[in-house]
Amino acid sequence: MSLDSLQAIPGIASGSLRRVHHIALNVKDMKNSCHFYRQILGLHQLTGEEVPSTLKKLVAEGKVNNFMTPDGTILDLFWEPDLLPPNPDPSHQFTRANHLAFDIAPELFEQAVEILKQNKVVIDHGPVSRPTGRGIYFYDPDGFLLEIRCDPI
Known part of the structure; x- marks a missing residue:
């Protein structure tokens, strides 16, 4: 075509x-x-x-x-x-989806990061700051990449 x-x-x-x-x-x-x-x-x-x-x-x-x-x-x-585990190297994506992002109020962002750390959630990278806001990327229990992000203050 x-x-x-x-x-x-x-x-x-x-x-x-x-x-x-x-x-x-x-x-x-x-x-x-x-x-x-x-x-x-x-x-x-x-x-x-x-x-x-x-x-x-x-x-x-x-x-x-x-x-x-x-x-x-x-x-x-x-x-x-019977779901196969993701590649041990998390930089190798195992699905066609890239990530799922959740928005949070800027004043709650640091608290969310702390909760992830306290629960020993595997962090991919971040927090990162961009002109569009801040974000942190992490994995759910099955290795799916998630993000919590907020608008700039």
Whole structure:
């Protein structure tokens, strides 16, 4: 297919996509991952009627857990006990996704960094300061790269 023919294919109308609906991650150890996202990152775990109807059976079987970020984005954790571990060298990405970034108020950034350190979360790099703000990159229990970032003060 040529570039000209690709340009002729209509795209989704600008402004039609409203927001990220959900993000799904495969996890090897569901208990450890739930602890990480609930206790360390402080996300709300969906229970009871909050669980999407399409996932209730999988949640009841312990194969899926759902969390909600403060902006309403749903994070689905899918239990994959045979998930291969990431490359021992964390600079070798093992997925097509690069990272998931959470925004935090600038006055809470240092506290978040301290919580990561206190919980011995593996830090990839940072904190870093840029014109767009500050960020710290770290790994969840399955080696997925996450970021906590804030706008500049």
